[in-house]
Amino acid sequence: MMSSRSFSRPSGLGLGGGGGGARAVGARSARVVCVATPSKPPASTAPRRSKVEEIKENSDFLRHPLMEELKSTEPFINEPAMQLMKFHGSYMQDHREKRAFGQGKFYQFMMRTRQPAGKVSNQLYLTMDDLANEYGNGTLRLTTRQTYQLHGVLKQDLKTVFSTVIKNMGSTLGACGDVNRNVCGPPAPYTNRPEYAHCEKLCHDLADLLAPQAGSYYDVWLDGEKFMSLERENPEVTKARADNSHGTNYVGSPEPIYGSLFLPRKFKIACTVPGDNSVDIFTNDIAIVCMHDDAGEVYGYNIYVGGGMGRSHRNNATFPRVATALGFVPKEDIFYAVKAIVCTQRDYGRRDDRKQARLKYLINDWGIDKFRAVTEQYYGKKFKTMEEEPAWEWLDYLGWGEQEPNGLLYWGINVENGRLRGGLKKALRQVIEDFNLTVRLTANQSIILCDIQPKDKAAIEAVLSDLGGYREEDVDPIVSGSMACPAMPLCGLAIGEAERGLPDVNLRLRAMLNKVGAGDAAPIVRMTGCPNGCARPYMAEIGFVCDGPNTYQIWLGGNREQTRLAEVYAERVKISELEASLEPLFFVYQSKRLGPEEGFGDFCNRLGFPVLQAYAKAYTESPIAEAAAEAAPAAAVSGKLPRVMVDADAFAALKELASRRGVTLTQAASDAIVAASKQK
Structure with missing residues (x-):
């Protein structure tokens, strides 16, 4: 692919000019030159694109062949239709545990809703509950992006299910696919906090701004009848979408922001108020902080960009990333600033390699200064210096x-x-x-x-x-405080358990913490059935990422506030070896933490993995376990461990003394030795 990230477009869908914006040239074979790239002679061959890009371009804005495939009598849809189905809010799945011998895959569909800021009306909740019982597998799933997932829908029931959601004031449009996904926001239900009310409204407005506009959603599910919502779109959103003063839009296209190719990959936005990190704000492509005065009146926004969790095992070119500070914009500019960021990713994001197509890789490649400079050309203004924010806190609202x-x-x-x-x-x-x-x-x-x-x-x-x-x-x-993705048996990417495996893992973690005397601790734990990171394990204090049947990577060192990435502590750990891997660390945590306020992730980050690994190596169930563990940091350098032997009766007395005083064996032994030395 050319370094300009340029790509071809259908005829007649050139980007509009004005303000030094992007320029399109002529007919079907024309090439587009993005705003930050000098004009060059057209290349002799078109840039290489992934198969999904071709499916999107030839779909008549997400209609075909999906509409034809939904009418077939087969229980599945073909690959092009399956890719388009995602934009409408659904994935085709194979229930691996319901396959009948000789009958192939057991096809069904998962439907995901769009719920900006996680808000659900009484009517929609009851509708989703009914649909789960009548057309799903009897359960509802609440996702890590504040939406519903309805599993087990058969192909012949899809139209009934989708149309029912739409007619009960819900939507699935843009819940999946290469568009902006559900916009997250604090689930705070306060009616007397204007900054939270503003944040919730911003989530809805951004969802509207970046929703697909071409009408295919209603053609597919309501036979072309656009269902009228009781909520009218904010006129400022409509104005911002139509604005082309800086060459952001596709002139004459039914998709003025997305065009026929939409985005290179999925795109995620979250909004919050200063200090409230109930939405894992830094894991998003765009993170928006609503800055407000003492009365709760919002006057502008701090914007971060380039967060994302997805990665692939044994592919170092893929990685999780936390969002980077971009700048501050005044209140009246937020829609234009967000649109500029999206358009920068649209025009420069990779379209040849979907594993490299997220915004985080563009920013990692360019650096934040170049990304800011390019985005400012779409925005038409300079981003201002970030406003000062308070410390972040994870709030669960339970x-x-x-x-x-x-x-x-x-x-x-x-x-x-x-x-x-x-x-x-x-x-x-x-x-x-x-x-x-x-x-x-x-x-x-x-x-x-x-x-x-x-x-x-x-x-x-x-x-x-x-x-x-x-x-x-x-x-x-x-x-x-824990989370897990659905994983087996429905997710096509899952290579192991998560949702069904985490409850037992949590019980075992609690038992280990109690055993070493750290029963007051409750680390943030997350588990996924593959490395894509849907449950955000890379921000957890303890993250389990499946790497084979009953085998997991263990990630440690994230913090409770969800502002720091974890790192890989151990590779390919069998789930049966969980205690051997983590009990030594819990023991050292109890012995060495800086009081109850120091979380397990902060402790791991403070000591560092080499010291933790030395402690773990020294840990045994023998009477000398704690003395060996005490010497572990020195042993990490010298490679040798001092040993102190005691007989069984003395060790039993030491355990009884430690238990009676509520201290560790090490502390009990140290106190006794010091007291004895003073008596002399």
């Missing part, structure tokens, strides 16, 4: 809280790995329906019941406890 002082309440309910099923699903349905509640989905796969009258609190708790078996005090903080 438990009871006030939406407003002395007013309505909310209740955040943990949903383990986001899978709503059985008694809890029935109980939530009952209280949401009976008490007319609205809902917010969190980026940590949980759910918040909103608009609760104080007088109804006890009744709602009783239903959840009696019918759902849910009691807030019974949820281990490790569980409520």
Whole structure:
């Protein structure tokens, strides 16, 4: 591919001029020169593109051959239609555990909704619950991007399911595919915090700004009838989308921002208020922080770019990345600034290698200064210096809280790995329906019941406890802070377990922490069935990334605030060897942490992996375990460990003393030796 990242377009869809913008030349074989690239003679051959790029370009804006394939009697759709289906919010899947001998794959579809900031109306919640029972596998899944996933839909039911969602004020448009995905925002249900209300509205506006416009969604699922939403698009969004003063738009195209090729890969945006990192803000292509004054009035935005989790095993050219500071923009410019960033990625992102097509790789290749300079040409202004922000904090919004002082309440309910099923699903349905509640989905796969009258609190708790078996005090903080992707048996990329495997892993982690006396600790744990990172394991304090059947990479060193990447600590660890890998580290953590406030990820990052590995090597179940562990840092240099032997009776007495005093064996032994030396 040419260094200019240029690509061909269909005839008649040239980019508009003006303001030094991009220039298109002539007919079907024309080449486009992007704004930051000097004009060059056309190359003799067109740039190499991936197969998906050709499918998009020849689809009549996501219509064909999807419309034809949906009418066939086969239980599946072909490859081109499958690629287009993603833009409409669905993946075709094969249930590996339901394959019948000699009958091939068991095809079904997963549908994903679009829920900006995770907000769900009462009507839509009840609709999704009904669809799960009638057309899905009986469960609902809450995703790590604040949306629903409905699994197990058969091909013949797709049109019914999609049209039902649309007619009940929901949408799946752009939930998947090479477009902007669901825009995340804090699930905070506060009615008296204007900065949170502004952030929520911004999520909806950006979702509208970057939604596909060509109408294929309604052609496919509603036979061309565009269902009218009760919510009118913000006129400022409409104005910003149409603006072509800096050559951003495809003139005369039904897709003024995306054109016929859309984006090189998926694109993710999250918005929040300063200090609230409930959405893993730095893992997004664009991260927006709504800067506000003491009264909560937003006056502008800090913007970060280039975050992303996806990678491939044994391919060092792929990697997770946290977003980099780009600059500050005033309140009135946010739509234009976001559009400029998207257009820069559209025109310069890789289209020959999908593994290198995310924005993070463009920024890694160029550096932030060049990326800023190019984006400013699409924006038409300079980005200003970032505003100062407070420290970040991870908020889960679980438990009871006030939406407003002395007013309505909310209740955040943990949903383990986001899978709503059985008694809890029935109980939530009952209280949401009976008490007319609205809902917010969190980026940590949980759910918040909103608009609760104080007088109804006890009744709602009783239903959840009696019918759902849910009691807030019974949820281990490790569980409520953990996440896993669906993985086996449905995800086509999964090479091992995640959602079904993490509950047992969490129990084993808790047992190890209790064993070494660190029962107060609750590290952030995440597990994925492949390296694509959908549950964001690379930001966790402990991340498990499947690398084969029952085999995982262990990533350590992320922090609770979700501002620092973890690193690979151990490769290809069998799940049966979990205790051997982590118990020594938990033991040293309990012995050496800087008090209860130091998280496990911060501890690992402070000591560094060479020291941790030396401690782990020294750790045994023998009476000399702690003395050996104490000497591990020196041993990492010298390669030798001092040994102190004690007889069995002395060791038993030492254990009893340590237990009675509530200290480690090392501390008990040290205290006893010091006390004895003072007596002399």
